Amino acid sequence: MSEMTPDAVRHLAGLARIALSDDEVARLAGELGAIVEAVEAVQSVATEDVPPTSHPVPLGNVLRDDVVGQTLTTEEALAGAPDHDGTRFRVTAILGEEQ
């Protein structure tokens, strides 16, 4: 997949769950090819001995006491839902299985 082929883009779009049109796939394959080439520059300095930084400001243990706090009501939860049955969110039939 090092080449940004249309198939590679389609595969990524599947993982990202976006139904790209063929036109979009073709355009993105071109754009992303150039972009990936540009960002590959990071590899030239990212040597073994350099540790990664995932938090810019490292903090110690950040833990919460096990005490119940404010919750949402069911009405609040469902207020923005595209579809629901009054207490639960409704979705169309599911094809896949849980992971």
Place this chain on the structure above:
Amino acid sequence: MAKDQLMDLEKALELYEPVLGFEVHVELSTQTKMFSAAPNPAAMDEAAIEPNTCITPLCLGLPGSLPVVNRTAVEYSISLGLALGCDIAPVSRFARKNYFYPDLAKNYQISQYDEPIAFEGSVSVEMDDGTLVEVPIERAHMEEDAGKLTHVGGATGRIQGAEYSLVDYNRAGVPLVEIVTKPIEGMEGRAGELGRAYVSTIRDIVRNLGISHARMERGNLRCDANVSLRPRGESAYGTRTETKNVNSFRSIERAVLYEIRRQAAILADGGTITQETRHWHEDTGVTSPGRPKSDADDYRYFPEPDLLPVEASAEWVATLKAALPESPVLMRRRLRAEWGFSDVDFQAIVNAGLITEVKATIDAGVEAPAARKWWMGEISRIANDRDVEPSSLVSPDEIKALQSLVDQGTLTDKLAREVLLGMIDGEGTPEEIVAARGLEVVSDDGALMAAIDEALAADPDVLDKIREGKVQAAGAIIGAVMKAMKGQADAARVRELIIERAGAS
């Protein structure tokens, strides 16, 4: 669905060695969820909770919501790691596991990936015949549970053929520890039994730690069983399947044996095993194919940027280690030896889940047989009648107080049972109840003798029979005296007095 070909177990084991692995998910019973302050349904009576009520913005994955780690969940996880004999990582990290599914609100699960909190352990598992098997543990990591789907339309709530599904996010974010074993070899014909014994050992451990309700039927404890077969004489593992949805101890055993027989039939036929998830069907006792492993399993793990690493200092771990109770397996083996019960009697206590109570009662100073008798007898009976937990009725110290009165001869067993009922109903201490109900044993020999003489007068042959050696003839007189005394006499003392009378005249 075509029926699977199955090979005889014996034949299968002749040709192949089963290799097992288990992934057990334990729902922790903290007050709140793993990353949010929503109430934790796994610590509550889940059946009584309305859908989508135990939720915060995070449980719904609302834009802008953020996770904060529950300290108690971390402590429970460390304790569990220690109980599994694991090393605790000084620094462990949360990671995002990315995949889309409607029950996963954020469409990523916050889990741990290459830096789990606990790793490299071992658990002693007791088999049915009392032998111990060491199950090697690879890791135990912290993560969050997903919501619950209900499939509507189509057959029996199955996902296939459903018209639509409903999502309840109450369970989303419930703290989980996932315990992963290393491959377990050499179990041969006991492979299924080991699966059952292993998961029930995990259940005992987490209950003993008080960190999970561990009700398998409610999903507090869930097991995925990995099975592969290795042809005899080869060293490489075969392709494995992962059977999910095994919701009872017995079905773990059955599912493992089923997979051994199914895979053996395929391999012997020259076929290959598909690496896939399979589903166990409790009703029919078979597994069915689920999702094959594929490119879609690219979970794109990366360190969770919204959370800092968890640092388990040596002091913190030492404190939790010091508070760890003895392992249930080892404790059971020790107590069996100490208490001297028969295997049957001991196993009955284990099965009744009353080991802790019996132990505490013995620790309070009651002799082992008496402690067993109280808990397995009258207390269990009352608990059963009233549909409550035996431990909720009476404390080990109260049993001690009651039994002391029996030991002193103040109460007979029968009277003591009456007093127990009073204690359970809140009438006071055993002494108070004895006094209030006038239940004390009549220990005045004069009064007893008067009653004996009265009974003998009605049945004068008895003394002769006793003198002829037919001691059992005293029974009738004892019965009459006990009746006259309204049960408040010590039968043994009455018997002594009758024999005395026979000798004296």
Place this chain on the structure above:
Amino acid sequence: MSDITALSASELAESLASGDLSSAEITQAYLDRMEATESIVGSFLARSETALDTAQHSDARWKKGEARSPLEGVPVAIKDVLCTTDMVTTAGSRILEGWIPPYDATVVRKLREAGLVPLGKTNMDEFAMGSSTEHSGYHVTKNPWDLSRAPGGSGGGSAAAVAARQAPVAIGSDTGGSIRQPAAFTGTVGVKPTYGGVSRYGVIALASSLDQVGPVSRTVRDSALIHDVIGGHDPHDSTSIPIPWASMTEAADAGARAADLAGLRVGVVKQLVTEGIQSGVKQRFDEALELMAAHGAEIIEVDAPHCEYAVAAYYLVLPAEASSNLAKFDSVRFGLRVTPEGNPTVEDVMAATRDQGFGDEVKRRIILGTYALSAGYYDAYYGSAQKVRTLIQRDFAQAFDKVDVLVSPSAPTTAFPLGAKLDDPLAMWAGDLTTIPVNLAGIPGMSLPMGLDPEDGLPVGLQLMAPTYEDARLYKAGATLERLFFERDGYLVSSRAPEVV
């Protein structure tokens, strides 16, 4: 009373305290100004319907002597990336069209608790992905200085609103320059606090390890006032720093009072003053350095060699985190649902919704981020980018051993014409070169106007950078510089913004 909208937040606060102006008068003046200019500028996505009520409430508090902060009754505009319970919140995306959150962002709660009056939600590039606000899912915002030009982005709405006097102050968010670059393009002041200095709770996440909320204003002191309100520890955000912070307002006041910059060591980051810089920007930057030197500052050139890789690292870290953060937009619990023809499964519905609901730039970055995290590529891309962050942090740490603050132009150019870079993502991204290293390192940065480009007459921004935790240093130095520029030019750049109408 069009004069009211020309007053700074500090001046409004004084008038409110003295009783010369009421919050209702001030708020009405801003609503009138919005009414007159909004169809031209397009800064807002939503307007509050309760602003006047809130203002009257503030007036009652002032009357009773119960003002909750110096800013009680002062209006504020809020970037649409922050959750508000009383206004639609979309992050500039069609996928969230019409969504009203059931909770307020911590920053919004703090603004309300301090008595500020929210006026509306400002336009932005969709999910803050962009540098021109042209990637908004709704409409284009125009630069009040030149309506044919972009206000910068992603927070173009907040900057344009403040520059066009539609709001005295605004809230922005800055992932790679989204507060500072629009501030530079519109002649306003914008601050990205130290990462963890301001809560991210209720801020719709773009890149969690880079995002930071901050103020936009017309003066350094106004930003300080807002910073003091919105900053500080929030237990709802694990990355929020649990320390007490110095008063930014006091730092700004100390800076404004200071006679000069004596003793201040100012580092010029060689790598951030590149050849591609517009000549007028370069000229104003050199003049600023001369001004600083003339007033006692010591100017030192410093090296931050890994800034060369900052843009590349940024365009791996950001898309990777964003690809995961934006997965929640799936049509199940909130937002848009697109149901395709036939018998679609939920998977089809999700995929169609995300295709239709997201704009091109968002899809581009999600696919790129998915790639950067995918099996077999993680180490080469995301992993390597995280290492570059370490190297950039080290560069900054070494630089701050020698200097107190670092400076650079806030952006290599002045505001560019609308549409100029829309079809060339790499060109658009390259413009963020000066601001990105600050986010990667987590340090605080400020953009303040340092004059107008002599050629195009547009504002030019100066970027100040300080070490982590040292946000107050920016306000002190910034306030002194602001006064020195004023003394030199005879005006504040923000006061020169065109009338628009």
